Amino acid sequence: MRPLRIGRIAFTNVLPIYHYFEADGLPVELVPMVPSQLNRLMAAGEVDMGPISSFAYAEQYPNYVLLPDLSVSARGRVGSIFLFTRDADLSDLRSAKIALTNTSASSVALLKVLLNGFEGGNPEYITLPPSLGEMMEQADAALLIGDDAIRAQWENPGYRVLDMGWEWYQRTGLDMVFAVWAVRREVVKERPDELYAVYERFFASKERSRLDPIPVIREAQRQLGGDEAFWRKYYNGLCYDLRQPQLEGLEAYYRRAAEIGLLSPNVRIEMLDLPAGTSMGEPR
Numbered sequence: 001m002r003p004l005r006i007g008r009i010a011f012t013n014v015l016p017i018y019h020y021f022e023a024d025g026l027p028v029e030l031v032p033m034v035p036s037q038l039n040r041l042m043a044a045g046e047v048d049m050g051p052i053s054s055f056a057y058a059e060q061y062p063n064y065v066l067l068p069d070l071s072v073s074a075r076g077r078v079g080s081i082f083l084f085t086r087d088a089d090l091s092d093l094r095s096a097k098i099a100l101t102n103t104s105a106s107s108v109a110l111l112k113v114l115l116n117g118f119e120g121g122n123p124e125y126i127t128l129p130p131s132l133g134e135m136m137e138q139a140d141a142a143l144l145i146g147d148d149a150i151r152a153q154w155e156n157p158g159y160r161v162l163d164m165g166w167e168w169y170q171r172t173g174l175d176m177v178f179a180v181w182a183v184r185r186e187v188v189k190e191r192p193d194e195l196y197a198v199y200e201r202f203f204a205s206k207e208r209s210r211l212d213p214i215p216v217i218r219e220a221q222r223q224l225g226g227d228e229a230f231w232r233k234y235y236n237g238l239c240y241d242l243r244q245p246q247l248e249g250l251e252a253y254y255r256r257a258a259e260i261g262l263l264s265p266n267v268r269i270e271m272l273d274l275p276a277g278t279s280m281g282e283p284r
């Protein structure tokens with residue numbers, strides 16, 4: 001039987017879920033890519049499961065089921081989803097020209113929810129590869145995510161940087177969910193036992209990263225640089241759960257996106273039913 005194809009986001013933000021992931025004995029193949037590529041390959045059925053953009057789940061929800069208690073979320077600052085501006089607030093950008101990274105779906109929709117929805121603006125958007133210099137040559141502000149955003153902030157101190165998690169939190173008081181672990185529905189039907197086994201290994205990695213974060217931090221330093229204090233703060237600001245507070249934030253985000261015409265108003269969040277005895281770590 002062919003291996004289960006599992007997407008892996010090529011950013012440090014998901015390291016805690018992958019660093020301790022043990023593929024031994026499981027028929028899996030890990031495929032690294034940026035979120036927008038993973039969204040596309042999942043939709044095409046070329047990848048079976050992975051951490052897709054929460055926005056992409058909403059676009060395809062009848063075809064996917066979510067894995068319980070896994071996400072990439074933040075309550076407040078996220079630390080890697082930034083709008084770079086020449087000293088502007090969101091409210092100054094209502095009719096600006098804004099360059100969007102071609103790597104994202106959730107953050108692009110979030111920016112539109114904030115700017116078109118909350119701020120009542122109508123800016124012009126262009127989509128470009130994630131290169132801050134080229135984006136700012138053509139626009140008044142630039143949206144970057146993940147490692148591109150972290151690097152750009154380190155290398156370009158001249159900009160005012162708005163954190164999209166913080167902008168959402170200030171206006172709603174809610175968590176923002178950027179990625180969810182989705183699995184294609186036919187995989188749930190056809191290969192449930194392998195899926196449960198993979199899920200347990202991902203969940204075990206999440207729990208181990210929480211208890212033993214130093215190796216994760218070292219790996220992030222090896223990939224991007226930065227010091228231990230930076231990464232400690234970064235990972236402390238991220239949340240990998242998908243529980244009541246995250247689900248409330250996710251529903252509000254879908255509602256706001258539907259209000260400005262980005263999504264259907266009927267998105268249903270459906271969670272995979274795990275068999276009794278599936279290990280989900282210690283209760284906390």
Ligand SMILES: C=C(O[C@@H]1C=C(C(=O)O)C=C[C@H]1O)C(=O)O
Nearest residue numbers: 035053080104105106107146178
């Ligand atoms: C926290 C982040 O969340 C990411 C943002 C995504 C998006 O905007 O579509 C998708 C997956 C997440 O990895 C980040 O990239 O910095």
